[in-house]
Amino acid sequence: MKPGPGDADASGLLEEFDRLRDVYPRQMSASLVLPLLQIVQQQKGHVTPADARLVADYAGVPPMQVVEALSWYTMLHRQPVGRHVVKVCRNIACALRGSDRLLAHVQKKLGVAPGGTTADGRVTFLAVECLASCGTAPVMQVDETYHEELDEAKVNRVLEGLR
């Protein structure tokens, strides 16, 4: 699969794609769809329709299958996101431990509602469902990292550290 015109950064992606392909048994190239999309997102922040086509060609599946997956999995972003993504859990265990209060606090602190990105492109703020950290609720995830047993002061420290 050669990179098409306009896909200036596709060659960097293809290198990563090839590394991934060696991990899966050969006959299972369709299984590459989700991990390939994850690689694209990791490198570019979000996944465009052109990226979806690239993934479909590489995995040998119909483009529609990739587009469907892209819109169905909530961790995949189809629009640009901030440099950091802050996910605050709002599910039951966190709700019992004050996630309403924390969500309001984060919103005030960042000046955007859940789903929004700060004007300077620094942070995208999301209210998310259970992160499997109920014993240390309330929790949030900033990029990859979990922050547990939160209170307002701890949230402030984490948010102020984001550049």
Added chain:
Amino acid sequence: MSGQAAQDVRTENVFMSFAVTSDSHTLDAYRARGGYEALGKALRTMQPGDVEREVTASGLRGRGGANFPVGSKWSFVNKESPVVYLCCNADEGEPGTFKDRWILEHVPHQLVEGILLAAFALHARHAFVYIRGEFDLALRRLRGALDEARAAGLVGEHILGSAFACDVVVHRGGGAYVCGEESSLINSLEGKKGYPRNKPPFPAVKGFYGAPTVVNNVETLANVPWIVARGGAAYAALGNKANPGHRLFGVSGHVNKPGLYELPTGYPMKKLIFEDCGGILGGKPLKAVIPGGSSTPVLTAGEIEALTLDAPSLQQAGSMLGSGGLIVIAEGTCMVRLLQVLTRFYRHESCGQCTPCREGTAWMDDILARVVDGRGQAADLASLQEVPEGILGNTLCALGDAAAMPVLSFMKKFRNEFEYFVANRRSLNDGRLEA
């Protein structure tokens, strides 16, 4: 760890049998406490069928929530099939549940050994771990463990010098609760959106890429090394006779010491909440317990009095042990608002394939949002009965039932709060969720 109590724990526990340190998750540490000896024993002295027989004899049941006998699940696989696949379900997402994450972070090699033993029993050349996309440390620890195991000849070709070969691939999910359902997990692993499949055929007959496939939960598989090392009969002697073994119970919500507790089945629920977990925050009275993850029917304080933590006891009380995640709720909590936290979740996670679930979860959430907003009508209470009844049993997978059961049980047991909210346009408990 020190002292006599620690010594007892070391010999008895299946998971929490050591002191957690900065390197207790490594291969060296795991081997130093007897890790991979069960695999060595199986490869040297047992046939695949012997491993399956020990697991069947152990009475081990699925720890993901369905409580299905593991030996039976394995027995449905045609071992003569040219290809058999094993999938480890690490897509932990049932609200209230956080045990698999602990296993992945702290005893990843115990899981790897369990996967290898299961793969040996099932004649599976390839195993896959479908891990939650959000998991970070858990993912790194699992990948690290597999790298160590590969380098030590424990994964790959000629494992421990035997003819047994097995590769383990780690596959990250994309953020979808329904992918914890086994056929949805398989579709997701095949690069599709995670729609559950119609059953039969069950995955054991026709699963991953059409081949016989066993999908087992992380905690389920992590029990297998203990069973093979000490024998199925020894495991069957732990805890409740009808539902034996140890489980990692997660306790969250309004308790003083939330967290993960390894206990034998049959342990008194009250003892866990009031002794191990130090009782209710602020010394408040207990109001309710959701005993096995958010999908399981809620129980009142009165109902849990004599309950023990095993499937038969919970079943008799009209609920389920599910994934072993207990969500504890103090007196003074608004059950109407709390239920809407759950309906919002199930609405968000319904995959959209089956009409009763897709439409029903949205209706239930719309109605509850209206009630919470002070715009509820008397007819809404009837709808909150009819809609979940229309979902129950009418969907391809268990997500529909999972969404319906909390609504039915909250409405049945705390009906006065719903009636009060509709009549007075405000919460009987000031809308409080925190204790």
